[in-house]
Amino acid sequence: MAFSRIVFEVSLLVSLIANFTVEGADTETYCMDPANPGDSTTLTCTITGKINGGIRWIRPIASNPRTEVAKCDTRNTFCLYPGNITGYKAVAVSPTRNSLTIDSFNPVIDAGEWTCQDGMVGLVRRKCNKTVTAGPHDVALASPEYVTEGDNLTLNCTARCNPSPCSFSWTFENNTVSSGALLSLTNISNTQYGNVYTCTVNNTAIPNSTTIQFTLTIKHGAEHVVVLRDSSATWGVVIVIAGLLVLAFPTIWVVYKKAIKKKVGDGQNEFNRVRISRRQLL
Structure with a gap:
């Protein structure tokens, strides 16, 4: 050696x-x-x-x-x-x-x-x-603060893995709803309000994974706002009319009493006239 x-x-x-x-x-x-x-x-x-x-x-x-x-x-x-x-x-x-x-x-x-x-x-x-295997790092999700009922929405989950690429999946209530980085929601309805969607990012080389969540918040459509505004206006008119009626009630009551009194007086006069005519005939 x-x-x-x-x-x-x-x-x-x-x-x-x-x-x-x-x-x-x-x-x-x-x-x-x-x-x-x-x-x-x-x-x-x-x-x-x-x-x-x-x-x-x-x-x-x-x-x-x-x-x-x-x-x-x-x-x-x-x-x-x-x-x-x-x-x-x-x-x-x-x-x-x-x-x-x-x-x-x-x-x-x-x-x-x-x-x-x-x-x-x-x-x-x-x-x-x-290089060394690492990640997922910089896991991120670009999402709006809220969506409008009836809208479509696409969510994109991003991350860095070494080696790349990362693998992605989306779940809702433990059920897989997408096998990639993108999640598409169409014709969103008010019944979906508060739904929590989870993006899982996996580095299969290690393996290692992490998650990020999105909670769906829905804003009512414009037609709902209009209905609410019309309803408010209607109630406003009702209140105004009621107020006017309250203010006018004393006057209406006085006029009503005068009309009743006049009617009673006219009736009494007619009764007296008939009684006098009878006496004259006798």
């Missing part, structure tokens, strides 16, 4: 000297999918051209300092780990491909930009950003 390490170090030294005079291979780094904290995850490196310095795997700057976690020989057949770094395993898959497995993904040091490079001068054509 000691001999092979000496050979490896000599090979790296030779490759470093060669780096000043020889161009390295071109490399592209792929981070694959976002990783869950604590899970194992793998990155890949594709190699184009002749390897002259040996493939190096470089951890993100966020790890402070930016650190080589693995070095492979120029023939891309075996890899070692400088500084006794643990938790990573580099594999020379083929002359044109290398991979790095992170045993337990730690977002603090492993999330960010990763690079595989041939030696110190190899051309890096592509780096990759290793």
Whole structure:
């Protein structure tokens, strides 16, 4: 083992000297999918051209300092780990491909930009950003304060998930009413007043979910307002007429009494006239 390490170090030294005079291979780094904290995850490196310095795997700057976690020989057949770094395993898959497995993904040091490079001068054509699964975040619902009876309404539930997209569903009284981010309500009636609709946002990669609710508030249509106003006006007229009748009642009563008195007087006069005529006949 000691001999092979000496050979490896000599090979790296030779490759470093060669780096000043020889161009390295071109490399592209792929981070694959976002990783869950604590899970194992793998990155890949594709190699184009002749390897002259040996493939190096470089951890993100966020790890402070930016650190080589693995070095492979120029023939891309075996890899070692400088500084006794643990938790990573580099594999020379083929002359044109290398991979790095992170045993337990730690977002603090492993999330960010990763690079595989041939030696110190190899051309890096592509780096990759290793992200952590997260969300749903920024769950929101744009909704009106109220709707008018008879209206149509479309609600849009939004959120951010990594990896994207989030999945959405709408429920009412534990029954699914929509299997997407949009909920459409048509010809809204007063019987729906106070209905509570729940949007559930799910990140299936973790999994993790959260909810947001909308309570339907309905304002009566204009025709209802008109009816109420007409009714109020009618009652107002009734009240005014009643008031006028109250004010006019004494006068009406006086006139009525005079008319009755006059009628009684006329009757009495007629009775006296008839009685006088009878006496004259006798």
